[in-house]
Amino acid sequence: MKEVTGNPLFPVFLQLNKLHVLLVGGGNVGLEKLTALLGNSPEATVTLVAREISTDVRSYVADYPAVRLRERAFEEADLDGVDLVVVASNNPQLNAHIRNECRKRHLLINVADKPDLCDFYLGSVVKKGNLKLGISTNGKSPTIAKRIKELLNDALPDEIDETLTYMSQLRDLLKGDFNDKVKALNAHTASLLASKEGI
Structure with missing residues (x-):
């Protein structure tokens, strides 16, 4: 093992x-x-x-x-x-x-x-619309988990939910097999995230 x-x-x-x-x-x-x-x-x-x-x-x-x-x-x-x-x-x-x-x-x-x-x-949870991130320190430090939560809350833009909705609609419109869709979505998310400072 x-x-x-x-x-x-x-x-x-x-x-x-x-x-x-x-x-x-x-x-x-x-x-x-x-x-x-x-x-x-x-x-x-x-x-x-x-x-x-x-x-x-x-x-x-x-x-x-x-x-x-x-x-x-x-x-x-x-x-x-x-x-x-x-x-x-x-x-x-x-x-x-x-x-x-x-x-x-x-x-x-x-x-x-x-x-x-x-x-x-x-665990500590970061929520921005449909985006939800769980944070765990395996019980070692709830204080650090709380600080990371605050950091991510500040760093993630409120508009991230609009981006998620757009990506969901885009996924439904894409043609091709699973691999083609994954490649197209990965390319699109890379360009979206690159345009957001601090992410």
Whole structure:
């Protein structure tokens, strides 16, 4: 087997609008995770379970009808019918219990600030219209990920979304086989990007 060096994480973008997410935790960290989920996928179906749900969480979800709040303790039945689990609890025993139950059900889980319990991480995200870039430091430095996000946000022009729309239309008009289309699109994107300073 080839030795893996650097960051071994496999980047993937999920269509959360087609999945059901369970979020356990209704405090500040729960709000942070909820903001990340809904900020990227506003139509995501999320069930939030917590003994106490903060007013900030309640206010935030008021505009998201696909979010259900359950103010009570976590129950194993909460894992029924979900696709993804995010835990924002400061209870180590509960975190471990939910992790074990997720393993039995083959559910992917993220536990806030506990990399050893996570199957995936929520990285920093740069968004410009339809362009979305995920940034991961493999948990080494969220601060650097945040700085890179700010740098890319400033460097990428707001007009990039217009360029993406144009390229999509161009792709649909191109004739020839796959290789011909790839060559034509590569040539066109090279000239577009060369005309943008700083990219």
